[in-house]
Amino acid sequence: MSDELKNLSQEMLPALEDEMRTVLKMEDTPPDPFFGMMQYHMGWVDAQLQPVDEYGGKRIRPLLTLLACQAAGGKWSQALPAAAAIEILHNFSLVHDDIEDASPTRRGRKTVWNIWGEPQAINCGDAMFAVAHLTICRLSERDVPPETVVRAFRRFDETCLNLTHGQYRDMDFETRNDVRVDDYIKMITGKTAVLLSLCTELGALVAAQDEEVITHYAEFGRNLGLAFQVIDDILGIWGDETKTGKSAATDIVTKKKTLPVLYGLERNSALQEMYRVAEPDNDFVRQVVEILDQTGAREYAESRASTYSAAALWHLEVARPVGEAAEALSQLAAMLLQRDY
Amino acid sequence: MSDELKNLSQEMLPALEDEMRTVLKMEDTPPDPFFGMMQYHMGWVDAQLQPVDEYGGKRIRPLLTLLACQAAGGKWSQALPAAAAIEILHNFSLVHDDIEDASPTRRGRKTVWNIWGEPQAINCGDAMFAVAHLTICRLSERDVPPETVVRAFRRFDETCLNLTHGQYRDMDFETRNDVRVDDYIKMITGKTAVLLSLCTELGALVAAQDEEVITHYAEFGRNLGLAFQVIDDILGIWGDETKTGKSAATDIVTKKKTLPVLYGLERNSALQEMYRVAEPDNDFVRQVVEILDQTGAREYAESRASTYSAAALWHLEVARPVGEAAEALSQLAAMLLQRDY
DSSP: OOHHHHHHHHHHHHHHHHHHHHHTTTTOSSOOHHHHHHHHHHTSBOTTOOBOOOOOOOOHHHHHHHHHHHHTTSOGGGGHHHHHHHHHHHHHHHHHHHHHTTOOEETTEEOHHHHHOHHHHHHHHHHHHHHHHHHHHGGGGGTOOHHHHHHHHHHHHHHHHHHHHHHHHHHHHHTOSOOOHHHHHHHHIIIIIHHHHHHHHHHHHHTTOOHHHHHHHHHHHHHHHHHHHHHHHHHHHHOOHHHHSSOTTHHHHTTOOOHHHHHHHHHOHHHHHHHHHOOOOHHHHHHHHHHHHHHTHHHHHHHHHHHHHHHHHHHHHHTOOOHHHHHHHHHHHHHHHOOOO | OOHHHHHHHHHHHHHHHHHHHHHTTTTOSSOOHHHHHHHHHHTSBOTTOOBOOOOOOOOHHHHHHHHHHHHTTSOGGGGHHHHHHHHHHHHHHHHHHHHHTTOOEETTEEOHHHHHOHHHHHHHHHHHHHHHHHHHHGGGGGTOOHHHHHHHHHHHHHHHHHHHHHHHHHHHHHTOSOOOHHHHHHHHIIIIIHHHHHHHHHHHHHTTOOHHHHHHHHHHHHHHHHHHHHHHHHHHHHOOHHHHSSOTTHHHHTTOOOHHHHHHHHHOHHHHHHHHHOOOOHHHHHHHHHHHHHHTHHHHHHHHHHHHHHHHHHHHHHTOOOHHHHHHHHHHHHHHHOOOO
């Protein structure tokens, strides 16, 4: 990690963690088991609600917000409530996703529903959603004008609605055989890109930038999210196990309809047939990858990833970010975009 | 129904329905099946997403908001977004409650999870939660000042957090044998009273009333909610089947720990033993009701209901509501409080 990003992260992340711990009642005595479930999910306590030293997550999203605010000429500390709200929103969605996907573990620990049951886990997610909103309200305490707070609220909830729409599409796609590349881009825009877009937009908004600059920051985040997701799709098929930490071709084994697969399905009827009937085994994986290589699915996905990456970096450049935070923001974007295939 | 309440309801309810239909995309063409699930839950379309004439619910909560706004000297139309947001919030919580309670039907129709499955129903509720917030944002379009909108947001989400905390306690109580009357009052405050309190508070807030008056409206709603719930508890044991529409002693058959039962359990060890081990049959019901009658559980509950009712009416009186809406508000409160036992 380069110096600017390292320095600013070390300054920002503890303040972010403090903000989140305050709104999620981490310092309350006696501890409340209701908030305990949320604290567990955040990685602060274990299943017996005892504090742990573990690190809860990479906190990339809130870091984007804080860096964008500073790079747009604002004070990053003013954007802390927005950054914390986004990270709590992201975590709320994971609590519900884990129920929807019936995932027993996350980050090597049991998921909330797997410890406290589905009914309490649904309710725990709802509570975190409410807390995320209350965190946005705290912008008022950092001298952000009320008009800006209302606008932050509107953008926050428009994004939440897009996230749930993306999640709807994602679940719907699993049962459909007619998903096209365009549908897929809409889906990942909702599931991934709008949230990264909100991160950078709210940073610029709190920095009181003009409309044009705010739009460039939003577009920087959106394209960054799209590029990130498409790269993830490529890694899910052609990724190097030793670098990604996932087993090779994991998305083929699960028959996940990612961008390269959808591109191949639109062009190859043998592949369509295989996805309709075959049970994935080693032979299936080998044949699918062969067909995808032949149809040029990898080149297509790589070219789309490059287009999104270039658009992201262009929007960042024309937004004219300043100072150490500008450097750090470029570095963070590069880290997200230059993962080894 | 008396004239004032009837007249104002006829004026307000269609406008409320319009506001909710707009934010839930009822008029969009082509219709979006994602919003279709929400429209189904609201009672506007059937499971095939075809429009129906059915009436979706009593809309008591939003009516309280609109009447409170008008009675507090405001224009009720300014409070429409707040009223619609509260009704959508209430309905979101029902979508998730139905999953948590595994309820197959509601208002004589299949529940959302029972048609579209649990994962989509969880996500549908989350989406409605986001829409409820976006509806609050629409206060800005009705000339409510941004400071007031931010305050409405804070109170809205503090209430959401209280609702989830109440729901947590309710589910937790089912598995516990040490629930006391005080815990129960906390639980119903969260599950029922805070939402009615929000209704009347936001009405007065939008009417730009001073702090003291806003507090009286909030306390009117809170006490009304507590009285309503305790009366519901009494009806659940001693209610007249022909009037309540529920079978007699329904809460005893399900061993629900309502206020009269908890009062009895704190005072009678035979009852404790029965609730710990016995399977509810006709004999169980008869014996429990007998014990409750002996311990004075009914008188206790009736006296608490009276205290809350009196407090509600006192707070309304000192808030000095004006005009036709003041009459209508009293009438609505009386309807909620004077259900036949």
